[in-house]
Amino acid sequence: MLRHTLERLLLAVPVLFGVLLLGFFLMQVVPTDPAIVRAGPTASMEVIEAIRQELGLNEPLWKQFFIYIGRLLQGDLGVSIINNVPVTQELGTTIGPTLELMLASLIWAIPLGIAMGTVGAYYRGTFLDRIIMAASVAGVSIPVFFLGLTLIWFLGFQYQLLPFTGRPGPIWTWEGFKAVIMPAITLGGVFVGPVARMTRSSVLDVLGADHVRTARAKGLPERTVVSRHALRNALVPVVTLIGLQIGFLLGGAVVTETVFSWPGIGRLAVGAILSSDLPMAQGTIIVLSLGFILVNLAVDVLYAVLDPRVRGA
Amino acid sequence: QQGNALTILRVIDADKYDPIRSTATAAAEIVYMLADTLVSIDFDMKTIKPLLAKSWTISEDGKTYTFKLRDDVKFCDGRPMKAEDVVYSLKRWTDPASKSPVSFRGGPVKDIKATDDYTVVYELKEPYADLMFQLGLSFASIIDKASVEKLGENFGVQGFNATGPYCWVSWTPRQDFVMKKNPHYAWGPEIYKNPKPQVEQIVWRVIPEQNTLMAAMQAKQADATYYMPYIAIDTISRVPGMKVQQQKNYIYDAFMGFKVDKPVVKDEAIRKAVNMATNKDAIAKAVYFGKGAPMQSLLNPSVLDYDAKSASLMPKFDPAAAAKLLDEAGWKPGSDGIREKDGQKATFTVYGLRNAVNPRISEAMQADLRKIGIDMKIQLWDATVGWGKLATQEFDAFYMSYPYVTANEALNLYFRSTQTPTPNRMNWKNEKTDQLLATATTATDDNTRKGANAAVQQQLTDASVWVPLVSEPMWLVTGDRVEGAKPHGVYGAGLYKGLDITLKR
Amino acid sequence: MTKPLLELEDIRKLYPVKKGLIIQKEVGTVRAVDGVSFQLMPGETLAVVGESGCGKSTTARLAMRLIEPTSGTIRYDGQDITKATRQDMRRLRRDMQIIFQDPYSSLNPRMTVEEIIAEPMVVHNVGDRASRRDRVRELLRLVDLAPYHADRYPHEFSGGQRQRIGIARALSVSPRLIVCDEPVSALDVSIQAQIVNLLKDLQKEFGLTYLFISHGLAVVKHVSDRVAVMYLGQIVEIADKKNLYDNPRHPYTQALLAAAPEPDPSRRTAMKSLGGDLPSPLNPPSGCRFHTRCPLAQERCRSEVPALREIEPGHRAACHFAESVPSFTRFRNGEGIHPRLQERLALYARHKAALASVNA
Amino acid sequence: MSDGVVIPQSPASVPQPEAERIVRRPSVLLLLLREPSACVALLTVVLILLAALFAPWLSPGDPYGGDLALTLQPPGELALLGTDGQGRDMITRLLYGLRTTLLIGFAAVAFGCGIGAVVGFAAAYYPRLSGLLMRLMDVLLSFPAILFGLAIAAIFGPGLTSVIIALSIATVPLMARVVRGAAIVVMQQDYVESARSLGMSDSRLILKHLLPNCLSAIFVFVTLRFGQVILLGAALSFIGLGAQPPTAELGAMAADGRNFLFFAPHVSVLPSLLIFIIVLAFNVLGDALRDALDPKLNK
């Protein structure tokens, strides 16, 4: 299993390289000149040219890429061309809040989604099932910012229950915990639906399986049958979905971070790409893609935990 | 609930807080509190008052400025400020070697030197009428040499040491900027009642989303902001405890500029027609919800050297006349309602930043212009890409809004032929303008300066290089804990030094 | 003497088993088919029997060159087709068709019966639209389906009917050889009997040659002329039907016969079955592959690979002791069916025939 | 023994074709219509399509010309659903916005799924290509869609084209996975083997056997993705990269209108609601299709 994990890890390397390459060249085609960005709106041409020289932007493209990769291998992500802050430092300060936000969203969204899906599958075709499915479909149909602003309007402003202006501290502090609630509801809200739906169809499949009938024939109580024999087996596709949806979640994160002034990496990435802050944009792309790859790696490993048949392979 | 900290909300962060490295107003509003300048600018935006310099003299030929400094000024780290600090800071600003985008603001410097510990001599190669105002801008802040050298590129990113009423505590980009009271500070400009800061701590918080900002103010999660959306100002002013104040002398103007060498818009008739067809009153009402003033002149009436005569030359809103003008100039309506001349469609592309107002202004103008048969295509860009885009020659016209202190500054900045391609995005290269501006800039007497500036204003108004739109007012909103706050607004810095503010309880 | 229609000579199909995603390491080889040789005469039925996973389907696919053999030679009609080009193969494919086990997955659910049956003709450019249409109706009649079935989709049919459609498809281009990969295993006995009868009728009518794969010795006895018994990728015994059933010479064949339940309660035997399971074709046992389960295994069996050798004319077995293996006869002709039952069956058949003639 | 074979009395005893007929599985449409929620969804989709198609005829006003004197009017007599920040009639804007939004959805899904399907089939059919193709898809997949949107917008400038390109690219890897998965299952079916045994060409095999049997999986994915694409488009509009003014697009309208959210909620709420309805309808339809196409559920 360790070997399995290691090999998956190795397999991720070319993907990561591809992401880097793609990211780098995408940034190159962006018609904005980073030198102008750095110089500011009222700078003169000479100043801009001087900055171009300084940033090495006059080097050929491939050379820039390899210089970049070379530095990357030494763990040097460069410094922001806008404010000279090392990219690693910026990433360091923003990744925490984003992780917190994602974690806070997933921690309720996944269990809730799974529970809803399971209940829906078990009571298939009943009114309860319909309600649950309607709710989960509705959940994936609302624009994220709309949900966020509505929450702010009601919970934050009308009833003044919760703060919504950023992250006063880590989520394990009381202030931080309160502040993360609304963003987490907003972001998690888009996640519950897909999880619930996938769980439902997956559990439904398994509920019809022979071994569930066997479990019933043994005289096990329904609760055990559903949790131990149906849900447990149904988790693999759910886990896959979660892995894939992490990417989608990021889209929501950018919006959520903006609405709630959450100082996360999503906003950093948007800002960096838009401002042609090449090193910073690259850095965020690496981190986000790496995150995605790692999550899916974890998913792979989780398969083996969930399904002994995968372990041998 | 924030204890004894004053929380100020704003919508955007600066990329760094080195006075000479950032032109953003978001930087200026912080730097003004962290550092001081030799002179201060009064609430009227016209009067220069002492600050670090208690007095000054200007030589007859207008080339030598001698400043007498206060002797009681201390940096945040407790070190007393001397003339050498001033010399270092000003040289750093004006020296071309420091590649600052704002060096030119220092004028044609010959030398800056200290004659004793408290005297600084600022020598120019030729007279520079704007100098005193420029010395009042945050770019000319006096900073600590040791700290600059120690932090290098990270000065204004990781730390800062200067003589402002507040000291750098921490900066989390895109989130919070925290500053605390400078314990030594007692040299606040006389425009304030109390020369000492009275708030222990100030937290500047970035809230990129307008609605959130508005809700946060109303939910009392913050104390002050001058970024309140215009639509909310009336509502807010009705909320008990909330105070809304307007800075009438605030100079921050929105305009549309033409690239005068581009097809279609190089035709003066088109430019004039656009000017006449744009309903500025409606824009001020609808887009600014009546909180902005329509601009009927090239420059802001509150600004030094504003020329009332050229303002009267500005054509009034009159779509019918505009249409007639176009007819006369040979622009005939085509089959689709868009005018044509010599096979050329009356269409042009406008670029601008995507901020709160530009989308709406541009759409309103687009509708106005369609009525007289001109097709305006809009392309708005996010703030960060936008500056790059606005440096290109891809577009025919652009939206811009800018803060300034004198007419001379504004005109020099935008209309000198040496300022192409940016910030002279109009590609306005006119010898007469250049000459007049040179005269105004080097004038040593007020009248010469005023006259030359007025002549430029008339020339530009006549050529319809700009379509002035709205003068954006500043509205300071404060919560019930705050007392003594008064909007200032120089270079967008709504609270300027932040003195006189106290927190109840 | 006629020459064989199909001849397999020492055919092997090995699947390397790799481990690892990047640095692939070969950890073994599945010897799915390991040196199989047989000849198939025109018009005869050769059955291949054996336990699940012994390589029957692989052999069938190899015979049709649907998969490439690792080594060995396949001759069709005297011509070596092992290295035939795609073009040549295409022409040959008209002559050989295949019928599959699973009647549910062998028909494309998105095609009508007509399209399915006509497809081989379309692919091989046989006839025009109208003639193909006629041919489809004719084939449907041939397999006891009605012409109006042509416009329906497979899901509208029962398993047996689908199998008939599969047979009709195979017959559409008038092949000479049909490979039947367990064509009746998935069907109910009653339907199985119908299909088996149909296959036999068709063979008689068109002189077809069948390679008939099955795991049921009973069915095989009913349809085949010769039988090959496979064990772990190899043929262990091949003989005429009569010889094989009356005088099996390989212990495995005997074990298979012994394990088949006898449909007569009066002769309940203690089912002396083989112990253990089929070993994995990955690393098959050394020597005689059957030695791990063979009741007669001796030291020699463990080390020495027995050759498939002729015991008597037309009867070959791969056992060192083929001659000395105790004789074993489980089923003797006529024995076992109670006379009363026999009468009943005859009566049933008569009534059925009478009813059929009335309806016709 | 006797030959008293009972001779059937009437021809009625001959097995009639009817008697033998196994009930036809009803068509997918019929199965869909059995489900009330699917009916409603289908009806909604049809209505939405019609509304978008006939927007110029249905709208009472001009989508681009507004009256700045009459901005942010609440729904009422003057304008049934009020006016927006430029004084334009909301109904008109919504109808035109619907057009653009559907265009984004259709275009992105068509391009993305088209390319994705080709890649997916290629990967399933040519195992040798599979590794390379799927790694490529992984690269696209690990590149967050929203960043794609940003980069594309930065290159081509914000606007419809960029949104469509970005969303198409983001759809490709997902579609490729779905198609590959479905195609591999189909490839294992005996009828594919049987088709191979006939020696037919690869193209015929893919078009005649593989594609039709993957269609249901494709169809379900497409309907669900359609909704997602519209939402992603709205998110892009939120950060200012969507359709540019004055183009009416629901996502952009909702995003721009949020500035008046607390004062003239209809400007943002109505387009949001419409997005919600579209996405909901397509989701429900997709789910119902999945059920209708699942042979397990209606045997």
Next chain:
Amino acid sequence: MSETILDIRGLVTAFNTRNGAIRAVDGISLSVRKGTTLGIVGESGSGKSMLSLSVMGLVPPPGRIAEGQVLYRGTDLTKLSAAQMRDLRGNRIAMIFQEPMTSLNPVHTVGFQIIEALRAHRKESPARLKEEAIEALRKVRIPSPERRFDEYPHQLSGGMRQRVMIAMALVCKPDLLIADEPTTALDVTIQAQILELLRELQAETGMAIILITHDLGVVAQVADEVAVMYAGKVVERAPVSRIFQDPQHPYTIGLMGSMPRMEEDVDRLVSISGVVPPPFRLPPGCRFNPRCPFVGSECRVEQPALAAMTDTHAVACWKAPLEEHV
């Protein structure tokens, strides 16, 4: 005569479907005595599995038991509460299924699944449970049961899995074992092993077995009594020897004839024409009539009841006894 363990009386199991109500089991009466085996044969879809699931109280929704009684040692199972039924299930009445590949949960170890069955009905210490489970594995002749205990189903061969299933079913020492086609998916050699095992275990424990199959050979080898089912009904019931000597129902005869035999060389098999009608389109009268060579006019009108011919032999056919034809 030994005690009757299970007595099914007029059992009807119905499904309400879109095509109308389907009676998958339509008025079946059967009984099994201690220590004996009842074989049930019939074509696919004749309701064999539904019958056994009805006994277990496991009819999948939307199916339900509509009529009749299932008397287990005199208690009517159809009247029991879910909890009471659960107590019996797996404990007194156990069941094994056709597909050993899918009937075990792939994500739990074999041992765990056996212990689970035990733990549902016995309160014992974990160590004791494990001991019993291993004992059960040993009983079904699984080599080195201690090692197998911790293995997952996919690590076992089909035959081994079926043994595990049997071990799991028998671990609580039930009175009645329902085996639904326990050997259909297995090779003949393995089938022989499993059948032998069942026979031995029955001799040892004296449990009653209901063995469902469609292989008449299997029935001949292990059943004491046979019930032939067609389209939800029992059409013939008799001791095994009678069924194989003197089948009365045309359907039974057809099945006998359809079976290829190794002891007989026949040119054509005697087959039954046609196919089983779908349950929602059953013909009027005798359900077999469209396929029956002996069909008469009465057959198309009225359903024959299962009538006793002798003490032990009952048949549902208007033409029975077929003697006069012989």
